Amino acid sequence: MNLSGGNQQKAILGRWLSEEMKVILLDEPTRGIDVGAKHEIYNVIYALAASGVAVVFASSDLPEVLGVADRIVVMREGEVAGELLHDDANEQQALSLAMPKVSQAVA
Structure with a gap:
């Protein structure tokens, strides 16, 4: 079956x-x-x-995580990048934690 x-x-x-x-x-x-x-x-x-x-x-489904989780721990490159509580979390915050930081070149 x-x-x-x-x-x-x-x-x-x-x-x-x-x-x-x-x-x-x-x-x-x-x-x-x-x-x-x-x-x-x-x-x-x-x-x-x-x-x-x-x-x-x-889960890699961000809207699902934001809808289900009480507490969200965001990983980046195998390490904890940050933690968000459900009431304070949004897509922009989660994505900014998940994305590598871009260092600005100094001329």
Whole structure:
């Protein structure tokens, strides 16, 4: 039986949810799935967080991160470039942290 990308993601997540956990790491949990499946996964993430589970959510989809995360840690070249809180975060701030700093040449 072949499952769609969204159903594969939900099946994997469902299997892990049967375990008692304090922390769950989700790496690109909604990559390549349809909008409906994304919302189902977001609802699971919100329910986990509400129950006291720490959810670490890694995603390259910036609008998704801004919409889901309480705290955003931006990485640049393998190191932490900065941290933003949900209420203060926007795309411009996140991108400015993610982009390499351009040094100005002095003539």
